[in-house]
Amino acid sequence: MVRIPLAKYGVREVLLFGGISLVGAALSAILLWYLTPLFVLTAVGVLYFFRDPSRRTPAEPHVLVAPADGRVVEVAEVEEPEFLSALAHKIAIFMSPLDVHVNRAPCDGRVETLVHRPGRHLNASTADASSRNEASAMTLTHVDGDARVLVRQVAGAVARRIVCAAVVGQRLRRGDRYGMIKFGSRAEVYVPVESGFKVEVRLGQTVRAGETILGRFR
Structure with a gap:
């Protein structure tokens, strides 16, 4: 009998x-x-849709892994004034309704802030979705060099419910499940440029939450 692991x-x-x-x-x-x-x-x-397969999270140090399954739709350097107050590497991942939608922590770290932002429900694959759609932001103090990492869950045109089960002060391990976005959405990671982080994924690349390495700290 086939057993399908389901997201809680x-x-x-x-x-x-x-x-x-x-x-x-x-x-x-x-x-x-x-x-x-x-x-x-x-x-x-x-x-x-609600499947939650196990993942093999890389054990090597100084790396960040994808927080979501999907396709990389943006790799850029942007100003992030709200949480990091710094120029940051931004990696955005679009999750189609066919992707696994469970979100995982990109690194070991302590949850510093959690902020939910109401907003619209534009197509999550577009750049406008990042600033205008409903979103939940989580900042982590990364254990490697105390770098701060911002992870944002962004709702889409179909997705109308963001689940973030993390709490402020909680310590997450790289690859830990911490939430999901239901029915198509977007996940974003921001890392300060000054941290020495080097992006290793490319636009259009398919990634897997908790497994694919997004980049590493030098």
């Missing part, structure tokens, strides 16, 4: 939508048999 952040949706789909499949098998495949596919789709 999606239990409510799995029980609600999965249950409705299975009941619909059972009833349609009796009344409208041709609708049964639709309900079954919906149930499978819900399970697939």
Whole structure:
């Protein structure tokens, strides 16, 4: 029997939508048999979206890993005045509805701040989504050289719920699960340029949360 690991952040949706789909499949098998495949596919789709596969987080020191699965849509140097007050490397990852949506800590560190920002729900693959969409920001004091790292969860056009289970003062390990964004979204990492961090991913690259190395501190 195949066991699908599910994200704890999606239990409510799995029980609600999965249950409705299975009941619909059972009833349609009796009344409208041709609708049964639709309900079954919906149930499978819900399970697939909320899957939470294990990951092999690299053990080598001085690296940051991707906080999300998806495609790199932005690599740039930008001013980050709100949390870092510094010129920072920015790496943005777009998560399509087909990607795993569980978010993982990019590094070992202590949670310094958590700030939720209400906003719009533009297409998460666009640059405007970064500044205008609903978002949740978390800053970590990285154990390597006390560098501060900002991780931002950004809602998208379909995603309307951001889950951040981290708390201020908590110590996260690289690759630890700390939340998710439901139904398509964007994750961003900011690292001060002065920290000596070197970006090693490229635009358009596909990354995996907790596994793909984004770059390293020199």
